[in-house]
Amino acid sequence: MIQTTEAKDQIRQYVLDEFAKTKGINQITDQEILTKNGIMDSMGIFRLVAFLEDTFKIRVGDEEITHDNLESVDAIERLVIAKSKK
């Protein structure tokens, strides 16, 4: 069973290190819309999904790669928790 806070920390750290920091953004909130202001680009989305699959041993289908599922750290965490319960 995935620990919620731990998963969220991992996701937030990954998004910060991989996407936000290189673009001059050093802090993000868990509600921040990642697709706004170009934090995440189209290639980044697929790198993020690969990271989620590896880290949390889940499988994210193409049809699940949507704005609603990936728009913020909170949304990503919800997706991860939902997937890992299945």
Add this chain to the structure above:
Amino acid sequence: MAYVLQQLLSRSAKKYPGKEAVWARGRSLTYRELEQRSNQLAHLLREQGVGKGDRVGLFFPKCVESIVSMLGVLKAGGVYVPLDPQAPADRVCYIIGNCGIRVLITNQEKRQALSPETLELLDCCISTDQPENGNSGRMIPWSDLAEFPADRAPNGTSIETDIAYILYTSGSTGRPKGVMLSHQNALTFVEWCAEEFQVRSGDKLSNHAPLHFDLSVFDVYNALEAGATVYLITEELALFPTSLAAFIQEKQITIWYSVPSALMLLLLHARLTPEKLASLRTILFAGEVFPMKYLRQLAEMAPQADLYNLYGPTETNVCTYYKVERERLASMDKLPIGIACANTDAFAVTDDGRIARVGESGELCVRGPAVTYGYWADVEKTRKMVVPNHFQENFEEKMYRTGDLVTVNEDGNFYFQGRRDSMIKSRGYRIELGEIESALLSHPGVKEAAVLAIPDEVVGNRIRAVISLNVADSLKPLDLQQHCSTKVPKYMIPEFIDFHGELPKTSTGKIDRVKLKEETMAVR
């Protein structure tokens, strides 16, 4: 014949008043509404002192107000300058200063990003969302439009040779340059498209490209010309392939225009089926090379659609085109950029100044009414690129040197070979490597910088920088990426940064980029 762009709207508004003109983020405007709002905005702008030739910046994410703003500025006699809502403030502030923008249409969030010095330059801002009470500086709420006459535009005397908009593209000397486009430049292209693609009032056009990108000229103005509907695809929607495919199907888009990498994203990740693309009758792409492998896949996914490869820099908009011949697709190994558009002359000039013969390589040069006057407030750069046509001996005529090397093959088509300089394409964005090098060199710890384009099948090129530092180990890649993020748009930030003791030099003392690139490619 229309001779200024706003006439395209006014004519369609008379013919199709109740028809949907533009859709974005779940909201839409009919032709009547678009005509009336843009009339009102034009009056408001006039009241704020905007007159003939004055530049008005548009700095907010895509929405229906974007289109109202473009038309409103033109009706006031002004010139609109679309500013990339995702660009760093430093770059946007530079552009505002460079072309002397004094009135800015923006929203509260974007306005806050601007420097105090830049705000000082502005006479007023018009806000697409309501300003908060007590906001400093002049913010005119969008709702003020209602106080101005809707039934007619202010009296105007715009003519076709007036500038309609300025599009800023990457500049090799470290600062973006403003390409000036006249009404005539744009209409030459729009009229060719209307004829070639037979755009009709029943059509639904997608607008995938950002509005500061010249691909959007087709989406917006050809929709207006035909009385069709344009659907603005927001940055957020463009990121998610399955959502985007669903959008095409749900909205029954009939004409699609984007960079190839957007189509490749759909092919690779959207679980496409021919049903999802069944509404598309025409698919246009431009901005970079479409790999044949993926073009063949696209042709299979959309068997009913006409596919066109369009080619041309911002300075000419599209100047050549190739209609994909499906029967040749299997055997073709390289996609041509095709032949010149109507009312445009394109020819390849060899290094010794002759017209290239079949099979010979030369620089593609373009003349005709689609060609830009040049770059805003940069006579020197303009003189280099928009040059006298030396084939015309009896009077003075200009032509534009694209900097692209092409060959003409026996099939009569032009084929793109490469660049003369260090401009590259990544995800369809035009990038001057020199602009990135300038950004890196502006960091006090950097001694030398060379930026390399590493070819990539899906995105065209990825950006790698090789750096030598004043003090070894004093900086990390992330430090420099963050520094770049304050100077250049996100798509120009180097993805990889390598440190090098001293950069290798050529015999003339320049950084040896060829050698660096060979080393980099060998390591990978």
